[in-house]
Amino acid sequence: EYCGVRIAASIAAATARDRVTNLFGQHVSPQVVERLMAEGASTGSDLRRVAVMFVDFRSFTAGARARSPQEVVDRLDGAFAVLVDILDRHGGIVNKFLGDGFLALFGAPLEASDAAHRAVAAGRDMLTAMDHINAQTSWPLRIGIGIHVGEVVAGNIGSPRRKEYTVIGDTVNFAARLEALNKDLGTQFLISAAVRDALGEECTDAVPRGEIPVRGYEHPVPVWQLG
Numbered sequence: 574e575y576c577g578v579r580i581a582a583s584i585a586a587a588t589a590r591d592r593v594t595n596l597f598g599q600h601v602s603p604q605v606v607e608r609l610m611a612e613g614a615s616t617g618s619d620l621r622r623v624a625v626m627f628v629d630f631r632s633f634t635a636g637a638r639a640r641s642p643q644e645v646v647d648r649l650d651g652a653f654a655v656l657v658d659i660l661d662r663h664g665g666i667v668n669k670f671l672g673d674g675f676l677a678l679f680g681a682p683l684e685a686s687d688a689a690h691r692a693v694a695a696g697r698d699m700l701t702a703m704d705h706i707n708a709q710t711s712w713p714l715r716i717g718i719g720i721h722v723g724e725v726v727a728g729n730i731g732s733p734r735r736k737e738y739t740v741i742g743d744t745v746n747f748a749a750r751l752e753a754l755n756k757d758l759g760t761q762f763l764i765s766a767a768v769r770d771a772l773g774e775e776c777t778d779a780v781p782r783g784e785i786p787v788r789g790y791e792h793p794v795p796v797w798q799l800g
Contacts, residue, residue: 620724620725622725623678623679623727624688624768625677625721625725625744625748626677626695626718627675627718627719627751629671629674629717629753630714630715631755633649633673633714648710648712652703655703656675656699656702656716659699659702662698663691663695664683664685665677665678665679665692665695669739676749677692677695681727689720689722689767689768692722693764693799696720696799696800697800699716699718700716703716716761717753717755719764720748721744721751721764722767723744723747724744725741725742725744726740747765747794751765758782758785760782762798762800763782763797763798764779765795765796766794766795766797776799778799779798780797782797782798
């Protein structure tokens with residue numbers, strides 16, 4: 574009977590772990606899954622302050638044309654593995670993979686008062702890591718990073734049969750627009766004024782790019798460059 578109880582308990586634990594993994598994605602590290610289970614992070618919809626990071630590989634499609642499908646997958650997988658490992662170290666999670674990029678969160682589903690600091694530190698490490706990778710390959714990849722911090726609606730969204738944890742709101746949209754601005758400005762790492770303010774005096778290398786017109790926004794917005 575004791576054995577039966579232990580088996581039932583282990584099945585229940587595995588089921589709970591599977592539920593968390595299905596909700597937050599296969600790309601959430603085992604450590605984060607364990608913390609989510611231990612802390613019982615809110616999976617209902619709520620309003621919370623998070624740092625949203627978009628990362629995109631620049632000119633990836635052009636380089637992929639001259640290579641086999643397997644080469645393309647291997648190159649992208651290798652780069653993703655390095656970047657996701659950096660996210661794990663800084664307490665971020667990949668919320669969605671977007672073809673040749675991804676959306677990452679800091680401060681959700683696990684709260685973090687220093688979300689902006691974590692996101693920027695991760696972004697800096699990502700650029701350093703990509704420089705290191707590119708020095709050893711004939712197919713260098715450039716990434717673009719955009720980070721904004723603000724309130725989002727976070728929760729489980731989808732059909733009754735398939736839900737996933739996601740974030741929606743203007744904070745997410747603006748972070749995506751910031752990342753896209755890298756292409757226009759010839760930069761790799763852009764942050765919003767809200768992120769710059771959150772970093773405070775310890776951030777001495779942020780370069781103001783002035784107020785930039787952003788698609789979907791009535792007035793130009795201040796943008797800062799890092800890296």
